Amino acid sequence: MSKKIIILAVILALGITAWFVFNPFKEPTFITIRDIEIEKMEGNIASIKAIAVFNNPNNLDATLLNTELKVYSNSAYIGNVSQTGLSEIKARSDFDIPLHFQVDLLKLGYSQSLAGLVENALNKEKVLPIKFDGYCRIKTLGAVHKIPVEFEDKLKFE
Numbered sequence: 001m002s003k004k005i006i007i008l009a010v011i012l013a014l015g016i017t018a019w020f021v022f023n024p025f026k027e028p029t030f031i032t033i034r035d036i037e038i039e040k041m042e043g044n045i046a047s048i049k050a051i052a053v054f055n056n057p058n059n060l061d062a063t064l065l066n067t068e069l070k071v072y073s074n075s076a077y078i079g080n081v082s083q084t085g086l087s088e089i090k091a092r093s094d095f096d097i098p099l100h101f102q103v104d105l106l107k108l109g110y111s112q113s114l115a116g117l118v119e120n121a122l123n124k125e126k127v128l129p130i131k132f133d134g135y136c137r138i139k140t141l142g143a144v145h146k147i148p149v150e151f152e153d154k155l156k157f158e
Contacts, residue, residue, distance in 0.1 A: 026057045028138050031094065033151045036130065044105045048079075052097040052149065054089075054136065062089040062140040067097055069134035069149060079103045081134070089138065097136065130155045 036050040056062055069081040081101045089095045131152045138145050 027145050028054050028056045028058075028062060028089070028140075028147055030054055030136070030147055030149045030151075033099070033132055033149075033153065036153055036155055038155070039100075041105070046103045046105055048101055048103055048155070050099040052099055052132075052136070053094055054097065054138075054147065055094050056089050056091060056138075058140065059091050060140055061091050062138050063087070064089055064095075064097060065137040065139055065144065067099070067134070067136045067149075069099070069101075069132045071101060071103070072131040072133065073128055073155075076107070078107055078130075081132075126156065128155045129153075 031053040033050050033052050036048065039047045039049045041047075052067070064085075064087040066084040067081060070077060071079040071081065079101045081099050083097075083099070087095075087097070129152065131150075133150050135149055136147045138147060
């Protein structure tokens with residue numbers, strides 16, 4: 001009976017090892033940030049929402065631990081995203097992470113050049129450059145992976 005258990009354990013160990021050799025773990029990757037828009041404005045403070053898109057290329061589910069991003073406009077720091085909600089991530093799929101942050105519009109205005117301020121004053125639709133820089137932490141099989149995020153786009157509002 002004990003020989004059968006030992007043989008079964010060896011076969012199981014070999015099977016798991018073979019699975020990891022032929023199906024190596026790939027770190028999830030950042031794809032893009034989309035749908036950046038102002039949700040509401042109260043005085044000089046704008047609440048902005050966006051969606052970060054990542055890809056989990058593995059056959060295993062993962063867990064989102066936290067997201068830490070700094071937000072810049074023309075190299076001037078204007079806000080940050082700090083979210084710690086746990087979320088399940090399905091295997092072999094793209095997944096969305098909703099982002100929420102607040103920006104002081106006066107600080108955002110100071111980050112623009114004189115030419116940019118004049119152009120935005122003359123146009124009905126305001127367009128400001130925005131850059132996200134930071135990371136997202138994802139846990140798979142007990143290992144935590146820090147995925148870098150760097151993305152530039154434009155924030156449009158009226």
